[in-house]
Each structure stands twice: as C-alpha cells, then as structure tokens.
Amino acid sequence: MITIYLYIYIYNPGVGKSPLNHGHGLNQAFNKFAYATHYSTMAMASTKILEVTHVAPFTATTHFTLPLTSFDTLWFKFPPVQSLFFYSLPKDTTFFLNSLLPKLKHSLSLTLQHFLPLAGKLTWPQHSPKPIALYTPGDVVSISVAESNADFYTLSSNQPFQASKVRPLVSPLHVSETGVSVMALQITVFPNKGFCIGLTTHHGVGDGKSATMFIKSWAYLTKENNPPLLPEKLTPFYDRTVIKDPSGFEMKVLNYWIGNPGSTSSDCRNNPKLFQSESSQSSDLDELYRTIFELSRSDIDKLRRRVTNPNNLHLSSFVLTYAYMFDCFLKATDGDKTKSKVFLDFAVDYRNRLTPPVPENYFGNCVVIKANYDDMREEESTFTVLVEKVSDLVKSVGKEKDLQSETEEVISRIIATSSENCCHVGVAGSPKLELYSIDFGWGRPKKVVFVSIENGAISMAECGDGSGGIEVGLVLKKHQMDLFASIFINGLN
Known part of the structure; x- marks a missing residue:
C-alpha cells in the first residue's frame, strides 16, 4: 500500500481532530488550526x-x-x-x-x-x-x-x-x-x-x-x-x-x-x-476520491445559530446538514466547467404522508423527489440562502395540490437536464434508517458506505458512535476534496 500525506498547516498550538474524522474535540476556541489529510492509493490491492x-x-x-x-x-x-x-x-x-x-x-x-x-x-x-x-x-x-x-x-x-x-x-x-x-x-x-x-x-x-x-x-x-x-x-x-x-x-x-x-x-x-439504468458510474474513478465527513450535534447547533432571519424556517438537522454540505460543494467545485449547473434535489419518504397512510413496513418504493431547479451556481447561494431553499422544499412536503403533476414535472426536468452539463446533488440514505444498528451478532458496523454516489450525490447516515451526529459521504476529484475539506473545517470555526 502506498500512503501519501497532504499537509495543510496553519499555526495552532492545540490541534484538534482531522476534519475527515471530525468529532467533538474539533471545535475548540482556536482561530487557527492544522490538519493532515491522509490519502491512500492502495496501489497493489486486489x-x-x-x-x-x-x-x-x-x-x-x-x-x-x-x-x-x-x-x-x-x-x-x-x-x-x-x-x-x-x-x-x-x-x-x-x-x-x-x-x-x-x-x-x-x-x-x-x-x-x-x-x-x-x-x-x-x-x-x-x-x-x-x-x-x-x-x-x-x-x-x-x-x-x-x-x-x-x-x-x-x-x-x-x-x-x-x-x-x-x-x-x-x-x-x-x-x-x-x-x-x-x-x-x-x-x-x-x-x-x-x-x-x-x-x-x-x-x-x-x-x-x-x-x-x-x-x-x-x-x-x-x-x-x-x-x-x-x-x-x-x-x-x-x-x-x-x-x-x-x-x-x-x-x-x-x-x-x-x-x-x-x-x-x-x-x-x-x-x-x-x-437497466443509464450508467451513473464515472469513467474516471481512479481520479475520484471518496471521504466521509462528520457533523457533531454541537456543529449542527452552531450552523443553526448562524442562520440569519431564522423565523418561519424549518431548521432540522437534515436541512442544516444538506445546506452546509451543498455550500461547501459549490465552493469546492466552482472551477468545474463539466458541471456548470447545479441543482438541489432529495427524496422524501411518503409512507406516513399519503391519505390514508401506508404502513411503515410497506415494501416497495414510496418516496417522492423534491427539487429546486434554480441553478445554484447562478444564485447568490450563501449558506443562509441555501437553508431557505431547502427549508422551503421540506415545508412543501405533503402540501402538494397535485402530487402527480409535480412528480411529472420533476421527471421531465430530470430528463431535460440529464444531457446537459448539470449536477443533481441528491441525497442517498438517511440518519433515520439507523444503519449502524444492523448487528448480525458480532457488533455494530465499523462503517457503512454508499457506493453509487460518484456523480455528485452525497450520502447521509447517523454517526456510527451513537453520538447523535451525522456523517456525510461524497466523491470528488482530489484537488476538489482538498479544497472541500479546508472549506468544511473553516466554516465550522
């Protein structure tokens, strides 16, 4: 195995955790920090x-x-x-x-x-x-x-x-x-x-x-x-x-x-x-890196306090996490001309939102795509603006005048933008699935990984340590991941 260390150093007399293994010890009262990002190529792996x-x-x-x-x-x-x-x-x-x-x-x-x-x-x-x-x-x-x-x-x-x-x-x-x-x-x-x-x-x-x-x-x-x-x-x-x-x-x-x-x-x-779906697998996987970032409960509370004009906004952990990761994504990929347009969309479980409700153990699909098709690269997409847009989508859940018409519009938009230089930053998984509770008899999972997120989606799950935080997985080019990590950690200080 070949291991490469990329050091980004700014003087800090009391180094916290790496942003890629982010947890409770990170957000101390330091204005400056240092971290090492560990890159492993596993060149001989088979x-x-x-x-x-x-x-x-x-x-x-x-x-x-x-x-x-x-x-x-x-x-x-x-x-x-x-x-x-x-x-x-x-x-x-x-x-x-x-x-x-x-x-x-x-x-x-x-x-x-x-x-x-x-x-x-x-x-x-x-x-x-x-x-x-x-x-x-x-x-x-x-x-x-x-x-x-x-x-x-x-x-x-x-x-x-x-x-x-x-x-x-x-x-x-x-x-x-x-x-x-x-x-x-x-x-x-x-x-x-x-x-x-x-x-x-x-x-x-x-x-x-x-x-x-x-x-x-x-x-x-x-x-x-x-x-x-x-x-x-x-x-x-x-x-x-x-x-x-x-x-x-x-x-x-x-x-x-x-x-x-x-x-x-x-x-x-x-x-x-x-x-068969159209292939979502990128052709240049060797140029892409996947990482999991963690947001602790205190981090999420900090993001909640940062929102200006929070009145009438739905400031759930999901809204704040998605908006923050989207904000970091926009900044880290700003120079990526292959994905010139970036859209918000995510799926919502409608089992308990239909009339009458569908049982929670219903097997099949019962999720609806909620989307905003404003190009976020063209918008003044500050963190607060993104929170407002995600909040509006969440607040619209279950209040559609015509769910079928809205779904039809989403499908036509997806098809229309699939051939363009567009990126739909969707969300795979959910902390509510409690994936880290899956115990076959030898303990909780050491890690849960969502594989098919190489084309811009992110994944979400509860933190595996049971702390109540959220871990988010994503895949980016190496230089974008470096920049994302720096933006992520700076944004929480």
Missing part, C-alpha cells in the same frame, strides 16, 4: 472471487407476483441501490469461512422466504400491461464470496481513498433475455481484519427503506435464536391496494422512461435493457 453460490428462499414453493406502482416506476431507470457494511472479524479468517459464512447463508435463506421479490426478477410478461417483480420457484439470489488484500482499516474509515477501490466489493445485477435480477450480494473477507457485505438492489422494486428492512431482517435472523419469525416492524407489507392511482399515473411515468409517451410497445417487453 479482490479475488473465492466462490459464487446461489441461495434460494427456504420452503418457498409457489409463485409470487408484485405489481409495480407509480412510486416504483418513478425510480425504474435510476441506478441500483448499493451499500457496503463493514464489520470487524471476531476471530480469524478460518473461523469466518467455516462458521460465520455458512450461518450467513442459512439465515439468508430464512430471510428470503419473507422477501420473495428479492429472489426474483424484474420482468415484463406478454400478458401484463406493465413490468412486475416475479418470483418463480427455483429462483435464487447470487452471492459472491471474495477475498481482498486492500487496507480494511482505510476502507472502513473516514479517510479519503480512490473511489474505484470499493467497486470490486459489490456485485452487479444479472441481466437475462427475460429481465433483470432484483438483488445481488457479495461478502468480501479481509484476512484476519474484517469483512464487508455488499448489497445491490434494483431501485424499481424497492427504496432505501425497503432495502434496509431486508438487511435488518437478515441480521435479526442471524443473531436471534428463534428463526424464522420476524417482528412486525421487519415483516414486509406487500399489499399494493394501499397505493391509490385511479388515473393510471404509473403508466404515464413508465412511458416517460421508455421514451414512448403514446403507448407501450411490445418491443419494450422483449428488451432487457429496459430494466
């Missing part, structure tokens, strides 16, 4: 596939069909949801391969009997007016078992490293002539150090909350002694009649994606590429 096995749902003998709703078709062509969960090994690698791995496979089989759509595929039968998620007896989930000599401690830390280093740790979805698999898994062991679980799910079948419910259920059945029963909050709810769509809006959304506003074509049914 990942070797040890085996590819297939796990079937336990005792599943009947077909299971899950229709798509308008919320599902909204996310039909978006990239897969990809996450990594890093865990320290309780013992050596032999123990992992001989004991923990078989237990994970067995509990996965038990879990899949509750989540049959994840073992199936997204397909468009000739007799169906729209695609469906279909499980057929004999369908399986592909699980790759790999070994990596990459630096486990760097990959599972807040330190920056090349974005390309996490790509070998997740598996792609399998595409066939009849459709695409809904889920793929990969378990990668780092000898005598730790392992990670790579989860890939098709966004057209479920949102982040649904994917999280699955992996929490898997962890529960691995850890508990009374499988295969699940508590109610982890038992997926599949009834699609709770999503009301009397006007057939899901077909209108679907036609947007297939590029045929008039009608659906039989050619689309036979084209597996229909189920």
Whole structure:
C-alpha cells in the first residue's frame, strides 16, 4: 500500500481532530488550526472471487407476483441501490469461512422466504400491461464470496481513498433475455481484519427503506435464536391496494422512461435493457476520491445559530446538514466547467404522508423527489440562502395540490437536464434508517458506505458512535476534496 500525506498547516498550538474524522474535540476556541489529510492509493490491492453460490428462499414453493406502482416506476431507470457494511472479524479468517459464512447463508435463506421479490426478477410478461417483480420457484439470489488484500482499516474509515477501490466489493445485477435480477450480494473477507457485505438492489422494486428492512431482517435472523419469525416492524407489507392511482399515473411515468409517451410497445417487453439504468458510474474513478465527513450535534447547533432571519424556517438537522454540505460543494467545485449547473434535489419518504397512510413496513418504493431547479451556481447561494431553499422544499412536503403533476414535472426536468452539463446533488440514505444498528451478532458496523454516489450525490447516515451526529459521504476529484475539506473545517470555526 502506498500512503501519501497532504499537509495543510496553519499555526495552532492545540490541534484538534482531522476534519475527515471530525468529532467533538474539533471545535475548540482556536482561530487557527492544522490538519493532515491522509490519502491512500492502495496501489497493489486486489479482490479475488473465492466462490459464487446461489441461495434460494427456504420452503418457498409457489409463485409470487408484485405489481409495480407509480412510486416504483418513478425510480425504474435510476441506478441500483448499493451499500457496503463493514464489520470487524471476531476471530480469524478460518473461523469466518467455516462458521460465520455458512450461518450467513442459512439465515439468508430464512430471510428470503419473507422477501420473495428479492429472489426474483424484474420482468415484463406478454400478458401484463406493465413490468412486475416475479418470483418463480427455483429462483435464487447470487452471492459472491471474495477475498481482498486492500487496507480494511482505510476502507472502513473516514479517510479519503480512490473511489474505484470499493467497486470490486459489490456485485452487479444479472441481466437475462427475460429481465433483470432484483438483488445481488457479495461478502468480501479481509484476512484476519474484517469483512464487508455488499448489497445491490434494483431501485424499481424497492427504496432505501425497503432495502434496509431486508438487511435488518437478515441480521435479526442471524443473531436471534428463534428463526424464522420476524417482528412486525421487519415483516414486509406487500399489499399494493394501499397505493391509490385511479388515473393510471404509473403508466404515464413508465412511458416517460421508455421514451414512448403514446403507448407501450411490445418491443419494450422483449428488451432487457429496459430494466437497466443509464450508467451513473464515472469513467474516471481512479481520479475520484471518496471521504466521509462528520457533523457533531454541537456543529449542527452552531450552523443553526448562524442562520440569519431564522423565523418561519424549518431548521432540522437534515436541512442544516444538506445546506452546509451543498455550500461547501459549490465552493469546492466552482472551477468545474463539466458541471456548470447545479441543482438541489432529495427524496422524501411518503409512507406516513399519503391519505390514508401506508404502513411503515410497506415494501416497495414510496418516496417522492423534491427539487429546486434554480441553478445554484447562478444564485447568490450563501449558506443562509441555501437553508431557505431547502427549508422551503421540506415545508412543501405533503402540501402538494397535485402530487402527480409535480412528480411529472420533476421527471421531465430530470430528463431535460440529464444531457446537459448539470449536477443533481441528491441525497442517498438517511440518519433515520439507523444503519449502524444492523448487528448480525458480532457488533455494530465499523462503517457503512454508499457506493453509487460518484456523480455528485452525497450520502447521509447517523454517526456510527451513537453520538447523535451525522456523517456525510461524497466523491470528488482530489484537488476538489482538498479544497472541500479546508472549506468544511473553516466554516465550522
């Protein structure tokens, strides 16, 4: 492993923490500071596939069909949801391969009997007016078992490293002539150090909350002694009649994606590429670095106090964190001519906002995109202005006069700007998902990483130490990351 240290030094007699491992000790009464940014290239790292096995749902003998709703078709062509969960090994690698791995496979089989759509595929039968998620007896989930000599401690830390280093740790979805698999898994062991679980799910079948419910259920059945029963909050709810769509809006959304506003074509049914998103993976991943920044509760309180004219603003932790990271992003990428326009957008869970509300354990997509299409590079986008714009979007949630019309406008805007030099700084994940609570029996995750954020999105999760802070992941070019780190830390002092 090659390690490079970039030092940015300004005299400070009492150095706090690095901004890339930001925490409670950082915001002391110092006007000047010093920090070292640790860059690891892991030049010799390699990942070797040890085996590819297939796990079937336990005792599943009947077909299971899950229709798509308008919320599902909204996310039909978006990239897969990809996450990594890093865990320290309780013992050596032999123990992992001989004991923990078989237990994970067995509990996965038990879990899949509750989540049959994840073992199936997204397909468009000739007799169906729209695609469906279909499980057929004999369908399986592909699980790759790999070994990596990459630096486990760097990959599972807040330190920056090349974005390309996490790509070998997740598996792609399998595409066939009849459709695409809904889920793929990969378990990668780092000898005598730790392992990670790579989860890939098709966004057209479920949102982040649904994917999280699955992996929490898997962890529960691995850890508990009374499988295969699940508590109610982890038992997926599949009834699609709770999503009301009397006007057939899901077909209108679907036609947007297939590029045929008039009608659906039989050619689309036979084209597996229909189920694939346009690639969101940057071609220059080796030039990009990913980092996780932390905002403590005291940092967020400090940002709240900084807002001028706070009356009537929604100053939640999400609003303040997103606005601050967006502000740093704009300043750090100001010279990037390849992304001349930058937009605010994020997804909102609508399970408890529909009439009547949808159960919290509803499996599928139930999120709506909220967006502001003012070009933030052209605006006087100070931190307070950004807070106001994000606050306005949050306050509009659930108050739409016509949710379908607003959603239709968002889709048309996304399509219109996808070919331009635009950057949509969306948000993957949420602190409310409580990802660091996912314990398979050997403790909380050492780190949770959102993989597919290379094109401008950021990720959010609760801080893994349980302190109540928020950790935010992002991917930038190296010089932009250097500048972002400096802006981030200066802005909190």
